[in-house]
Amino acid sequence: MATEGVNKHSVHTLVFRSLKRTHEMFLADQGVLPAEDPTSARIKMACKVRDEYSLVKDMQSATPSEQISSTAVAGSSSRQDGRGVEIRGTHAYPSMPGVSLSADNARRASPSVAGMQQVMEALPPSRREIEAEKMSHGIRDIHRKAAASGGRERIAPQSKALIQVEGTRHAGALMPRQAPSMPKPQWHPPWKLMRVLSGHVGWVRSIALDPTNEWFATGSADRTIKIWDLASGTLKLSLTGHISTVRGLAVSERQPYLFSGGEDKQVKCWDLEQNKVVRHYHGHLSAVHALCLHPTIDILISCGRDSTARVWDIRTKACIHTLVGHTNTVASVKSQGVDPQVVTGSHDSTIRLWDLAAGKSRCTLTNHKKSVRSLAIHPTQFSFASGSADNIKQWKFPDGNFIQNLSGHNAIINCLGLNSDNVLVSGADNGTIHLWDWKTGYNFQRIQSQVQPGSLDSEAGIFACEFDMSGSRLITAESDKTVKIYKEDELATEESHPINWKPDILKRKKY
Numbered sequence: 001m002a003t004e005g006v007n008k009h010s011v012h013t014l015v016f017r018s019l020k021r022t023h024e025m026f027l028a029d030q031g032v033l034p035a036e037d038p039t040s041a042r043i044k045m046a047c048k049v050r051d052e053y054s055l056v057k058d059m060q061s062a063t064p065s066e067q068i069s070s071t072a073v074a075g076s077s078s079r080q081d082g083r084g085v086e087i088r089g090t091h092a093y094p095s096m097p098g099v100s101l102s103a104d105n106a107r108r109a110s111p112s113v114a115g116m117q118q119v120m121e122a123l124p125p126s127r128r129e130i131e132a133e134k135m136s137h138g139i140r141d142i143h144r145k146a147a148a149s150g151g152r153e154r155i156a157p158q159s160k161a162l163i164q165v166e167g168t169r170h171a172g173a174l175m176p177r178q179a180p181s182m183p184k185p186q187w188h189p190p191w192k193l194m195r196v197l198s199g200h201v202g203w204v205r206s207i208a209l210d211p212t213n214e215w216f217a218t219g220s221a222d223r224t225i226k227i228w229d230l231a232s233g234t235l236k237l238s239l240t241g242h243i244s245t246v247r248g249l250a251v252s253e254r255q256p257y258l259f260s261g262g263e264d265k266q267v268k269c270w271d272l273e274q275n276k277v278v279r280h281y282h283g284h285l286s287a288v289h290a291l292c293l294h295p296t297i298d299i300l301i302s303c304g305r306d307s308t309a310r311v312w313d314i315r316t317k318a319c320i321h322t323l324v325g326h327t328n329t330v331a332s333v334k335s336q337g338v339d340p341q342v343v344t345g346s347h348d349s350t351i352r353l354w355d356l357a358a359g360k361s362r363c364t365l366t367n368h369k370k371s372v373r374s375l376a377i378h379p380t381q382f383s384f385a386s387g388s389a390d391n392i393k394q395w396k397f398p399d400g401n402f403i404q405n406l407s408g409h410n411a412i413i414n415c416l417g418l419n420s421d422n423v424l425v426s427g428a429d430n431g432t433i434h435l436w437d438w439k440t441g442y443n444f445q446r447i448q449s450q451v452q453p454g455s456l457d458s459e460a461g462i463f464a465c466e467f468d469m470s471g472s473r474l475i476t477a478e479s480d481k482t483v484k485i486y487k488e489d490e491l492a493t494e495e496s497h498p499i500n501w502k503p504d505i506l507k508r509k510k511y
Helices: 011-029 038-053 064-075 103-109 113-122 127-148 157-174
Strands: 077-080 083-086 191-198 204-209 215-220 224-229 235-240 246-251 257-262 267-271 276-281 288-293 299-304 308-313 319-324 330-335 342-346 351-355 360-365 372-377 383-388 392-396 401-406 413-418 423-428 432-437 443-448 462-467 473-478 482-488
Touching (some): 204 473, 257 299, 299 330, 308 330, 423 462, 432 462
Parallel strands (some): 204 246, 204 462
Antiparallel strands (some): 077 083, 224 235, 257 267, 267 276, 308 319, 330 342, 351 360, 372 383, 413 423
């Protein structure tokens, strides 16, 4: 049996045939609009007229003589000092009916300058003019009394304020308003590297200062805590006990206790007199990222990857509160003695201010667009700063009012430090350290951290930074397994290291 040959067409031919069939099928309907319904068109036009011209579509136009009469009547009566005043111009208006408005009539009907002046004088004064007149009369009375008393009578503070407001108003009316400019930043001496401490064999993730300013502790990914002498930089002690990276450290001001938290979900209390663990605080479901101690109450606050911050009683080891509300890792926590007593920053891009007594969030700040990894509270002012990958923001307690943005550190900011000299320092993942003037937000110095020999250039990350108690030394924990100490340059002056600053017009603050 012979098989019939099958014609094989190309894809182009098949597509062309399909297009041709589609074209023939819908050709009759192409380019043809449906017939317009006169009833629907009339209804649509009526709706448009009603919506657009309902207020004026039924008004009748007045004749020219009626327009002139109404103008004359409107301007012929006024009020001055509560009495009616009849105003007469120098030229009569053609107000009788039947007079057509020609060019000659219009010329004769135009009011003179004297008539217009009379109309303006007869008008009642405005509210602004009345208030200005009262204020000027009050100032004249004050000066007259002072002159009559021969300078013996003192001017009251309210009267001084009145004179100052009036003078400011007149000065503002005469002089053009100038655009506000940024104030000149305070000069700060530059910082320089003082000492490099080696001893850890893993990333150094946390720092805690001794309240007596004699030593400081560092926690590392090598699962150890090392105690260093601040003056000489020598290693005094190594504490072992964690089975994972030590991410948070805190030193108590009232007891000889050191608190540590790590990625092993453990929060430990070390007795520095015996150099051993005396308490454990159990409750976190995942890694602990940061710790802080309340300055006046014996409580410890820890936060971590389980999206919570937990408040512990130091002595009884009881969990007083579990601060729930964040939807991602809580990376930083700070505490102060006044409300709000707890502040947390999270990877969900929010900052929360907590009511410690109630254990609830009292305010949530959502201005950041990326993870908030670091917080810093000003030691003397009632304000704090938050660091994220987009920028650094300054806030005002107690309600979290926004102050200003500090833009320019284009990296993932892991840590912030702030001292009483209004120096704010930010450390980033790429090893850059930026130093800012707190009041104006001026970036007066940038430092690129140098990795120790044997490490990769990519290991130049700053994980933690802290000022010592005097604010004259800056300690950084870095990913090249070292601890670096910076200090101010004592030989620098404002003449030898001038600030490269020019006054600039203030722009709108970005959020």
